[in-house]
Amino acid sequence: MDTEKSILLIEDDHEQALLFKELLSLSTEEQCQFVHQDTLSRGLAHLKTNTPDAILLDLHLPDSQGLETLDKVCAQVSYIPIVVLSSTGGKEIALDAVKRGAQDYLLKETISGPILSRVLCYAIERQQLNNALLGQKEDLSRVLSSITDSVWSADIIEGKVVYRYYSPAVERITGYPREYFMSGLEAWSEIIHPEDREQFLNKVKQEILGEAVKHKYRIVRADGEERWVAGTTSPTLGTDGTVIHLDGIVSDMTERHFVTEALRQQSLQQAAVADFGQRALIENDLQALMDEATSLAANILNIEYTKILKLLSDNTRLLLCSGIGWKSGLVxxxxxxxxxxxxxxYTLLTDEPVTVTDFQTEKRFSAPSLLTDHGVASGISVNIPGSKKPWGVFGVHASQTRNYTSDEIHFISALANTLGSSIAHHEIMKALQASENQHRTMFETTKEGIIITAPDSTILSVNPAAVAMLGHNDPAGLIGTSSAFLYQNPQDREPIFKTLIKNGYVNNLEVAFKKADGTPFYVLISAVVHKDEKGNPRQLEGFFVDITKRKEAEENLELFANATEQTADSVIITDTQGIITYVNRAFEKMTGYSQREAIGQRPSLLKSDKHKKKFFETLWDTILSAKPFRAQFINRRKNGELYYEFKTITPIMDEQGEITHFVSTGKDITESKLAEAALKESEERYRTVADFTYDWEAWIAPDGSYNYTSPSSERITGYKPTEFEKNKSLLLTLIHPEDREKVEQHFENHFTDEKVLPIEFRIVNRNGDERWIEHICQPVFGSKKTWLGRRASNRDITDRKRGEEMLRELNAISLVVWQTRIDGYRKIWHPCVKRMCSNASKKI
Incomplete structure (x- = not known):
């Protein structure tokens, strides 16, 4: 022994006690404290107040005999190493003593100093190790008992899992006692949710093969509650490389699972809404966008049925225009x-989402057949916003009862709001695109020359007609040059330009232009100034037609024939019996019938049955009386599709005044008709949204004073809101004199209902600029039908008015040009044509 030790000897023989002390002192150089007690009771009493490093214990004492003596000492101080001393005994007693807690066993007759010293030293060291291990075991036991996760270990015997240990936490997690699971893997697999059991058993097979596996599955506790658990397993391999032991941990992660799932769903929903919002900005196909919205809702919410219902124009029915899960043929x-x-x-009547947990207990409304036929039990419905009323309803439904979370409700609401904004955007863009297409088509196909210049007269764009009339081969020869070089006499330009800048437009001015080769020709010119938001000229747009004296009749006929082949308008020539003798390429494109199919047929080939008998009677009465007939037709293409056509049918007469043929010219106005309808619907539907954002809003009291004026009043009129609120007559002083009477009558109306009352008029703003205003007001009544005043919205429509005026002028010019060409053809036979052409020129 290397350090001083304390030894307790319990021995009734005093001589032997002295001998042991002497042997021990002779066998070691270190000091040893040796305490002797001659009875067991005295020894135990000593141990109550002292803790020796080792005990030498005689089994045969006056007050105790045999191994019971050892048991009594171990019961009191199991942590102190005990070396048993005996005068007699064999191997069995020695082994039994060790099993009962002794560190060693010595026969007194064999004891020597070195043996005694070595035995005591080893006993002390072993006990210290045992004590350390015991402490670790106790610490581990306390840790395992305190943690919420369950730790387990198992041996793999002949390919089967044999559990050796489960920590106490397994009882809290499962509701079953630990002993329940010691019977084997079957006991644990029995509590696993049936839908997850096969996956669990497959992973156990992987564990037995030596793979470190992670689990996540559901269990059903003893009380029937369903819980989510997670587990990890670590295998121990034997010398042959096979798994002989498994250690694992099982954690109850129910709350974490649902929190994580909720966060994951929330993240998915937010990402889906953001992505859908981006798609909505670029998706041109509204039906595809609605289909994507319903599919997205079904996938994110993991729900069987989704739907988009569009409120029809009668306001009594909703059309299922998109959806997931419904029977074939319903969408x-x-x-x-x-x-x-x-x-x-019910949803249409409220601004809030409407949720149903269980239709069986729902009292507010009943499920329609669309839902009952599909076994729907629950659902969410939210309005798809429109301007004055909801556009429709977005709904999701499940075949089971379901408690919908606020995140799920917000997700559907966000999709509906995004869809509503996109629908509004699509409607407006559709109308704008149609308008732009119409303008572009007119620009490209019209026979009138169109030139667009910068304020400094630099040519920016020219249409094909202008290029042709000016004698150029392509626009490149004109773009970038000055429009001043178009005039035959440069001095003619200055007064026209000054008038244009001053008034913003010029109409029907006759002037001489020159072609690229210098050849002069006369044109009838009109132009308009396009200004920016500050009122400064942005672009100048000019329109002109060649009014140079026409060639002889033969040349006019050839020009007419060429024009009919090149024009975008349909041309049909028939004999007096109505048999088609000629159609142009535009007719083929418009109707789908080739020249070969059309010639020899009657125009009734295009009949749609949309016109009454009286319509055709009037047509024939008119053209047989040698008068042109103009009307809007609804015809049918070869493929069965209906289209709108504005048609002029002109009788052609010979020198004797007899009708020989009929010439029909037609323009396909289908796109403009549809655009007009879409624009009208869009304006009506989204007027409220548009009117109360960028426009000038006002709340007018019954006495005419302004309770409120929005800041946009200053942008439109130049006057601040406070100036209107101080002077209720200020607006009347700004109204153009020609419009003041009708505006005063509008304001003096007695409002008896809540109709929206529109009016358009001009004002002169603070800068002296003339602006067009679209004024819309609606009476507001109290609960007892008391008139509270008017809510008004004023929109600056100056640019729109100018654009409409420009389009009217273009249409007029186009009609005159066509009439002029047809009249040129008729001139051969009818001497009155000169007078008609003269009148048409005066109109231009």
Whole structure:
């Protein structure tokens, strides 16, 4: 022993006690404290107040005999190493003593100093190790008992899992006692949710093969509650490389699972809404966008049925225009009543989302047949916003009862709001695109020359007609040059330009232009100034037609024939019996019938049955009386598609005044008709949204004073809101004199209902600029029908008015040009043509 030790000897023989002390002192150089007690009771009493490093214990004492003596000492101080001393005994007693807690066993007759010293030293060291291990074991036990996760270990015997240990936490997690699971893997697999059991067992097979596996699955506790658990396993390999032992941990992650799932769903929903919003900005196909919205809702919410219902124009029905999960043939045709008794109808009456947890217990409304036929049990419905009323309803439904979270409701609401904004945007853009297409088509196909210049007269754009009339081969020869070089006499330009800048337009001015080769020709010119938001000229747009004396009749006929082949308008020539003798390429493109198919047929080939018999009677009465007939036709193309056409049918007469042929010219106005309808619907539907954002809003009291004026009043009129609120007559002083009377009558009306009352008029703003105003006001009544005043919105429509004027002028010019060409053809036979052409020129 290397350090001083304390030894307790319990021995009734005093001589032997002295001997042991002497042997021990002779065998070691270190000091040893040796305490002797001659009875067990005295020894135990000593141990109550002292802790020796080792105990030498005689089994045969006056007050105790045999191994019971050892048991009594171990019971009191199991942590102190004990070396048993005996005068007699064999191997069995020695082994039994060690099993009962002794560190060693010595026969007294064999004891020597070195043996005694070595035995005591080893006993002390072993006990110290045992004590350390015991402490670690106790610490581990306390840790395992305190943690919420369950730790387990198992041996792999002949390919089977044999559990050796489960920590106490398994009882809290499962509700079953630990002993329940010691029977084997079957006990644990029995509590696993049936849908997850096969996956769990497959992973156990992987564990047995030596793979470190992570689990996540559901269990059903003893009380029937479903919980989510996660587990990890670490294998121990034997010398042959096979798995002989598994250690694992099982954690109850139910709350974490649902929190994580909720966060994941929230993240998915937010990402989906953001992505859908981006798609909505670029998606041109509205039906595809609605289909994407319903599919997105079904995938994100993991729900069987989704739908988009469009409120029809009669306000009593909703059309299922997109959806997921419905029976074949319903999407695009299914109808739902918009009455309050259905969930969709009820939703239309409220601005809040409407949720149903269980239709069986729902009292506010009943499920329509669309839902009951599909076994729907629950759902969410939200309005798709429109301007004055909801555009429709976005809904999701499940076949089971379901408690919908606020995140799920917000997700559907966000999709509906995004869809509503996109629908509004699509409607407006559709109308604008149609208008732009119409303008572009007119620009490209019209026979009038169109030149667009910068304020300094630099040519920016020219249409094909202008290029041709000016004798150029392509626009490149004109673009970038000055429009001043177009005039035959440069001095003619200055007064026209000054008038244009001053008034903003010029109309029907006759002037001489020159072609690229210097050849002069006369044109009838009109022009308009396009200004920026500050009122400064941005572009100048000029329109002109060649009014140079026409060639002889033969040349006019050839020009007419060429024009009919090149024009975008349909041309049909028939004999007096109505048999088609000629059609141009535009007719083929417009109708789908080739020249070969059309010639020899009658124009009734295009009949749509949309006109009454009286319409055709009037047509024939008119043209047989040698008068042109003009009307809007609804015809049918070869493929069965209906289209709108504005048609002029002109009789052609010979020198004797007899009708020989009829010439029909037609313009396809289908696109403009559809655009007009779409624009009208868009304006009506989204007027409220547009009117109360950028426009000048006002609240006018019954006495005419302004309770409120929005800041946009200053942008439109130049006067601040406070100036209107101080002077209720200020607006009347700004109104153009020619419009003041009708505006005063509008303001003096007695408002008896809540109709929206529109009016358009001009004002002169603070800068002296003339602006067009679209004024819309609506009476506001109290709960007892008391008139509270008017809510008004004023929009600056100056640019629109100028554009409309320009389009009217273009249409007039186009009509005159066509009439002039046809009249040129008729001139051969009818001497009155000169007078008609002269009158048409005067109109231009």
């Amino acid at each position: 695009g045709y299914g109808i739902v009543d918009a009455e309050k008794k259905s969930q969709a109808g």
